[in-house]
Amino acid sequence: MTDQFAGDEVRADGGESPPGNAGHDEWLDALADGDGYALVCPDGHGSLPPRRVCPDCGSTALSREPLPETGTVETFSVVHVPSPEFADDAPYVSAIAEFGPVRLTGVLRGVEPDPDAISVGRSVNVGVEERVTDKAPLVAFRPVDAADA
Amino acid sequence: MTEARVAGVGLTHFGRHPNRTGRDLFATAALRALDDAGVPRGDVEELNYGNFMGALAEHQGHQAPLMAEAAGLDCPATRYEEACASAGVAVREAVRTVRAGDADVVLAGGMERMTNLPTDEVTEALAIAADDLFEVRAGVTFPGAYALMTTAYFDAYGGSRGDLAHIASKNHENALPNEYAQFRREVSVEDALSAPPVAEPLHLYDACPITDGASALVIVSEEYAEARDVDARVAITGTGQGTDRMALADRDHLARTPAADDAAAAAYADAGVEATDIDVAEVHDCFTIAEVFAVESLGFFAPGEGIRAARDGVTTADGDLPVNLSGGLKAKGHPVGATGGSQIAELTRLLRGDHPNSEHVADAEVGVAHNAGGTVASAVVHVLEVAE
Numbered sequence: 166m167t168d169q170f171a172g173d174e175v176r177a178d179g180g181e182s183p184p185g186n187a188g189h190d191e192w193l194d195a196l197a198d199g200d201g202y203a204l205v206c207p208d209g210h211g212s213l214p215p216r217r218v219c220p221d222c223g224s225t226a227l228s229r230e231p232l233p234e235t236g237t238v239e240t241f242s243v244v245h246v247p248s249p250e251f252a253d254d255a256p257y258v259s260a261i262a263e264f265g266p267v268r269l270t271g272v273l274r275g276v277e278p279d280p281d282a283i284s285v286g287r288s289v290n291v292g293v294e295e296r297v298t299d300k301a302p303l304v305a306f307r308p309v310d311a312a313d314a
Numbered sequence: 315m316t317e318a319r320v321a322g323v324g325l326t327h328f329g330r331h332p333n334r335t336g337r338d339l340f341a342t343a344a345l346r347a348l349d350d351a352g353v354p355r356g357d358v359e360e361l362n363y364g365n366f367m368g369a370l371a372e373h374q375g376h377q378a379p380l381m382a383e384a385a386g387l388d389c390p391a392t393r394y395e396e397a398c399a400s401a402g403v404a405v406r407e408a409v410r411t412v413r414a415g416d417a418d419v420v421l422a423g424g425m426e427r428m429t430n431l432p433t434d435e436v437t438e439a440l441a442i443a444a445d446d447l448f449e450v451r452a453g454v455t456f457p458g459a460y461a462l463m464t465t466a467y468f469d470a471y472g473g474s475r476g477d478l479a480h481i482a483s484k485n486h487e488n489a490l491p492n493e494y495a496q497f498r499r500e501v502s503v504e505d506a507l508s509a510p511p512v513a514e515p516l517h518l519y520d521a522c523p524i525t526d527g528a529s530a531l532v533i534v535s536e537e538y539a540e541a542r543d544v545d546a547r548v549a550i551t552g553t554g555q556g557t558d559r560m561a562l563a564d565r566d567h568l569a570r571t572p573a574a575d576d577a578a579a580a581a582y583a584d585a586g587v588e589a590t591d592i593d594v595a596e597v598h599d600c601f602t603i604a605e606v607f608a609v610e611s612l613g614f615f616a617p618g619e620g621i622r623a624a625r626d627g628v629t630t631a632d633g634d635l636p637v638n639l640s641g642g643l644k645a646k647g648h649p650v651g652a653t654g655g656s657q658i659a660e661l662t663r664l665l666r667g668d669h670p671n672s673e674h675v676a677d678a679e680v681g682v683a684h685n686a687g688g689t690v691a692s693a694v695v696h697v698l699e700v701a702e
Binding site: 186189212213220239240241242243244245246247248249250251252254257259260261267268269270271272280285301303304 | 433434435437438441447448449450451452453454455457458461462463464465466469510511512513514515516559561562563564568
């Protein structure tokens with residue numbers, strides 16, 4: 166169970182640690198290590214950190230549960246006009262995939278950036294890869310052959 | 315409770331004005347609205363001003379006092395920000411203020427300056443209406459988000475790029491006589507289908523343009539209008555707002571917009587009308603697919619049925635329920651923070667009979683305006699009725 170007030174203490178060191186996005190950075194690191202997780206309340210609603218309450222029901226009793234190894238593409242788009250951070254990544258496939266109690270948003274790699282090469286319902290795994298443009302960490306899906314899964 | 319009336323409307327031309335400051339654009343709209351209303355500026359008791367990306371586009375925060383000054387107003391001034399629904403919430407709060415009896419005259423509207431930035435920077439600025447940690451960093455652009463919703467819609471209900479092209483073509487045709495519209499040229503279904511892709515399945519003519527512009531409305535109490543003999547025939551009889559989860563991935567359904575369902579239900583209940591009472595609508599078609607979501611959320615069509623409305627001629631100018639006679643965001647333009655006010659300005663002109671497209675809705679008595687923020691994490695709906 167996560168402590169709903171963790172991180173709220175007055176810091177003795179004056180807060181000199183480097184700036185970041187506590188909760189999210191930790192989640193991304195876990196995903197990169199193959200230990201991706203969702204926060205789940207007693208009613209089974211899934212969400213992603215940083216979170217102090219379940220956005221569905223308001224419960225503060227959130228537990229970490231491992232993401233399933235394989236997810237399912239629910240929707241996708243081939244993006245041709247990127248933001249500057251993705252200038253050298255385009256064209257790329259933006260996708261939302263369901264992984265158990267949550268949906269994740271990321272870039273689908275390992276497929277041609279062509280709508281005819283992709284379909285809703287495709288099985289994928291998820292990890293953290295680098296953005297082409299600036300090497301920043303990126304949630305990335307890769308297709309999984311259903312027969313091998 | 316007093317009724318809120320639209321006493322006057324003002325718009326700038328929507329389009330490319332890369333050298334005009336935001337303050338100049340808003341002053342133009344505000345002065346036009348005050349002139350249209352015949353209300354002295356000294357009577358304005360509050361300014362509700364919508365703006366989304368002024369801190370990025372003009373390096374200017376704290377814009378409300380600046381805009382009050384530019385419009386010659388000396389009154390409390392507040393900026394409202396709700397992405398593309400910023401002016402919609404500014405108007406909604408003006409209606410609530412007047413109804414509460416806290417003010418008799420409120421100037422409400424908004425401004426956005428966009429074309430002074432290069433396209434990639436505008437793309438980046440618009441993306442901040444999405445969840446930065448889980449969407450923007452994961453490659454979601456604003457068109458990309460609507461493209462994700464489009465793929466999900468096609469998968470759930472069917473539909474085609476051709477259906478969307480009919481929406482683009484309809485709205486471009488509606489903009490032809492509109493003096494304020496950015497694009498006053500026809501776009502055929504074939505033109506739309508052959509345009510380059512932006513975020514597939516959406517192509518260039520599925521997307522609204524990048525636009526500079528401002529809108530302003532003079533909202534007054536019924537009593538003020540009567541006492542000062544102000545012509546304020548159009549009343550805002552219903553207002554509603556809805557909110558959804560910020561990130562698309564967290565929504566219950568990827569191909570529906572429940573925040574707009576909620577806003578519409580609240581606005582209809584407030585006005586005492588039903589979807590079948592509506593004669594004309596201005597809806598938030600930032601992308602062609604967004605018009606489909608809007609007409610479904612407004613209750614004109616069941617989920618999955620709105621996609622064919624333009625192709626079947628129901629929502630065209632001569633159809634049973636004309637949608638976006640102004641040209642919509644698609645052809646009139648979308649200066650983000652001004653759009654919600656401009657929809658109500660256009661609807662007011664349509665209902666008063668002084669819009670170049672009023673002839674198509676000569677007997678209309680009830681109109682609805684639908685304004686959405688982001689991928690409809692926010693939605694504001696207003697019902698307008700001819701009061702006398």
